[in-house]
Amino acid sequence: EKVEITKEQRALIKAILAAYDRHQIPQDVTKKLLQEQYSAEENFLLLTEVATSQVQVLVEFTKNIPGFLSLDREDQIALLKGSAVEAMFLRSAQVLSKKMPSGHTEVLEERIRKSGMSEEFMTPMFNFYKSIGELHMTQEEQALLTTITILTPDRPYVKSHEAVERLQETMLNVLRKLCVLQHPQEPQYFARLGRLTELRTLHHYHAEMLTSWKTNDHKFTPLLCEIWDVQ
Numbered sequence: 058e059k060v061e062i063t064k065e066q067r068a069l070i071k072a073i074l075a076a077y078d079r080h081q082i083p084q085d086v087t088k089k090l091l092q093e094q095y096s097a098e099e100n101f102l103l104l105t106e107v108a109t110s111q112v113q114v115l116v117e118f119t120k121n122i123p124g125f126l127s128l129d130r131e132d133q134i135a136l137l138k139g140s141a142v143e144a145m146f147l148r149s150a151q152v153l154s155k156k157m158p159s160g161h162t163e164v165l166e167e168r169i170r171k172s173g174m175s176e177e178f179m180t181p182m183f184n185f186y187k188s189i190g191e192l193h194m195t196q197e198e199q200a201l202l203t204t205i206t207i208l209t210p211d212r213p214y215v216k217s218h219e220a221v222e223r224l225q226e227t228m229l230n231v232l233r234k235l236c237v238l239q240h241p242q243e244p245q246y247f248a249r250l251g252r253l254t255e256l257r258t259l260h261h262y263h264a265e266m267l268t269s270w271k272t273n274d275h276k277f278t279p280l281l282c283e284i285w286d287v288q
């Protein structure tokens with residue numbers, strides 16, 4: 058049967074896409090990726106600065122997700138803490154798969170590879186980046202996928218599971234229709250997006266990455282310590 062996007066769904070896509078495009082890391086932060094010299098310490102410091110800036114941008118974006126601010130306040134925090142790493146994988150993947158004109162793809166990749174992270178995380182991380190790049194997601198799909206990742210009900214400490222599930226379901230319905238309309242030649246495209254749940258395993262790797270950085274006495278910013286429960 059014909060897939061129709063309703064007026065409300067179109068308004069939802071417009072609001073989420075506008076918020077996603079509006080919330081970018083400031084140029085003076087990302088420009089540093091080009092300027093500072095390369096050493097494991099310098100790369101780690103830069104990535105920490107960019108990640109901190111990205112978390113601030115993520116909080117602003119999340120506040121513009123229709124319905125998010127009407128969720129229980131503690132649940133809003135639990136959703137942000139639970140999804141930050143995955144949302145940042147998605148955003149940095151966009152940069153590394155040359156989806157962003159301003160993206161400093163090469164230098165970002167170089168700095169991630171040489172930031173003192175142990176080899177065992179490098180392979181799964183860059184495989185994930187490669188699989189994201191191969192999906193050639195549109196901007197709307199990126200924005201909706203980030204929204205759906207943030208609205209994952211089964212994060213630790215989420216109390217009103219159903220309220221979050223209802224919001225996520227609304228967004229999933231829109232994304233499902235968009236995928237059919239924007240990738241007609243690939244009927245199982247939406248299912249491929251769903252396979253990004255490998256994001257969760259990366260979340261697991263990331264927790265170990267943080268521990269290995271910490272044991273080598275790497276410092277994080279207060280915001281990252283708060284959102285990732287480190288220190």
Ligand SMILES: CC(C)c1onc(-c2c(Cl)cccc2Cl)c1COc1ccc(-c2ccc3[nH]c(C(=O)O)cc3c2)cc1
Pocket residue numbers: 082087090101104105107108111141142145146148149152157159160161162165169172277281
């Ligand atoms: C705290 C630091 C060391 C860190 O710990 N884990 C990760 C970490 C890692 Cl490596 C991988 C994946 C997720 C995390 Cl969360 C990071 C670095 O995280 C980020 C790296 C890059 C970006 C990012 C986002 C948007 C951008 N736009 C541009 C631009 O040039 O326009 C550059 C850019 C960079 C965001 C987070």
